[in-house]
Amino acid sequence: NLFPNSEIRVVHPKVIASICGSRENQGIAIEIDVNIRKLDDIKIENESVLILLDRIQDVGNIGNIIRTSEFFGCSGVILTKSETPNITPATIKSSAGAFFHIPVVRERSAKIINFLRERGLKTYSFDVRGKTSIFDIKFEKPSVLCFGGEEKGISEEILRSSDAIIKIPQFGKVNSLNVASTVGVSLGIYIFQMKKQYPS
Known part of the structure; x- marks a missing residue:
């Protein structure tokens, strides 16, 4: 038993x-009792990359992003409390078990921003208003990649604290990507660039 x-x-x-x-x-x-972590539970090292989700309301998307983040070896996933739901069974199910292998934190935006600044992370926000293509940016580490909800996007508070606002160029007719797809594409390009800059 x-x-x-x-x-x-x-x-x-x-x-x-x-x-x-x-x-x-x-x-x-x-x-079971779900253990929601604190910001201090996230271990920041030189190689660290975090994912920050702001105002994303679809629990399925959040679960998929947690799964993708764990697959790519991210150090943690942070959710803002503003307009972002609590972790639910549906979120955990969508993560395919990844939730139990990566710190997932839900906190106020101001506290998150202070945490990132104090630990020296470069903040890259992905937004349709971005002027810099993801193919032109040179990422630095440690980093946090920020993504907003499909309806409202990233809050001005987080955009103002960003080191760069990035867009993914559109080549087809559909004018936007699902946020979970955006995270997957962005993380893949980020990891590829890091491996080229810092071959192990």
Whole structure:
């Protein structure tokens, strides 16, 4: 028995669907306490790259971004408290387990900005209003890559604290990317550039 002190109950499939927040599930659920980390739990080293999510409301997108961030070896994912939901079972499910392998923090914007400044991270915000193409920027490390919600984008407070505001050039007719796709593209280019600048 992996959980000797737990209570096991057999319930109707509708109850499982209610717990999981979806009819698409494996027919089993477990109730656990989720440990939301603090900013100081994030270990900042010279190689560190963090992901900052501001005003992103879709829990599925947040979960996918956590998964992508862990895959690329990010040191943590930070969510602003303003207009960003709490971590939910749907978020954890969308992360495909990555949530348990990377610090995920939810904090006020002002406190986040102070934390990043004190630790000397370069702040790169990705926004359609950006003047610099991602193909022209020379990233420095340690870094934080910031992304905003698809409706409102990144707040002015975070944009003002950024070292650079970057855009991903559009080549097709659709005028924007899903934010989870934007994070994946941006992290891939960032890691590729870092590997070229600092080959191990």
